[in-house]
Amino acid sequence: MESLKLHSAGPDETLALGRALGAVLEAGDFIALVGELGAGKTQLARGVAEGVGANPDDVSSPTYAILQTYAGRLRLHHADLYRLRTEGDLHATGYFDLVDEPNAACLVEWAEQIPGAIPERALLLRLTKGPGPDERHFELVAQGGSTLAQRWVAALPTRQ
Numbered sequence: 001m002e003s004l005k006l007h008s009a010g011p012d013e014t015l016a017l018g019r020a021l022g023a024v025l026e027a028g029d030f031i032a033l034v035g036e037l038g039a040g041k042t043q044l045a046r047g048v049a050e051g052v053g054a055n056p057d058d059v060s061s062p063t064y065a066i067l068q069t070y071a072g073r074l075r076l077h078h079a080d081l082y083r084l085r086t087e088g089d090l091h092a093t094g095y096f097d098l099v100d101e102p103n104a105a106c107l108v109e110w111a112e113q114i115p116g117a118i119p120e121r122a123l124l125l126r127l128t129k130g131p132g133p134d135e136r137h138f139e140l141v142a143q144g145g146s147t148l149a150q151r152w153v154a155a156l157p158t159r160q
Contacts, residue, residue, distance in 0.1 A: 003141045004149055006156075010134035014040045015047040015056075017138070017156075022051015024151040025105045027074055031148070032111035032118045035127030040136045041109045044127070045078055048107055052076050066093050075104035081117060082110040090114050120144035123152075 008014040021031070025048070033041040046056040053072030060068075066084070070076045077098040084090055099106055099119060111117045118124070121144035128137045140149040 003139050004153055006138040006140065006153075007130070008040070008134075008136040008138070009132070011040075011043055014043045014136055015050075018044040018047020018049075019051040020047075020155050021148075021152045022048035022072075022076070024148070024155045025052055025074065025076070026148075027103045027105060028121075029105040029146070029148050030099065030119050030122040031105070031107045032122050032124045033107065033109045033127065034112050034124065036129070039127040039129055041127055044125075045107055045109070049076055049078070052105070067095065067098065069098075069104075075101070077101070077104055077106045078108075079106070079111075080109040081113045084114055087114055087116050090117060118143070121146050123148040 006017060008017055033044065035041055042060065046059040049059045049070045049072070050056040052070070052074055054070035054076060058070060059078065066079060068078045070078065079095060081090065098104065108117065123146050124141040124143055126139040126141070129135065130137055142149045
């Protein structure tokens with residue numbers, strides 16, 4: 001698994017990166033967002049939602065709702081597994097039905113919390129805080145033959 005790296009200088013750039021990612025999402029794509037609290041996962045998710053044609057104002061961290069779905073050119077399922085601890089907890093939410101839904105993509109925060117939550121074919125996206133207060137670093141790791149990272153980077157106006 002080769003990784004790619006991107007950088008954001010602030011919230012507007014994180015939103016723009018998300019928008020570009022959403023624009024290249026295809027049905028069946030799965031994005032696992034990994035990063036500490038405040039790393040920019042929800043800001044990126046707003047951009048992804050906008051990129052698929054959904055209203056970014058509808059996006060909030062689904063920590064308490066666990067799952068939210070946004071309608072655009074394809075359905076985007078957004079999950080937050082922060083409060084879940086077991087695969088049984090995850091099954092109770094209907095999560096696995098959404099992951100397998102045709103004509104939809106999935107964006108999951110804290111996916112690493114539960115073994116088995118990340119399908120074999122996925123983009124693992126690690127977000128870390130940079131040295132500046134608003135800087136963020138993104139490490140993209142394609143798993144199981146996912147081409148999403150390459151599509152995303154190719155769609156960016158300039159290599160970051």
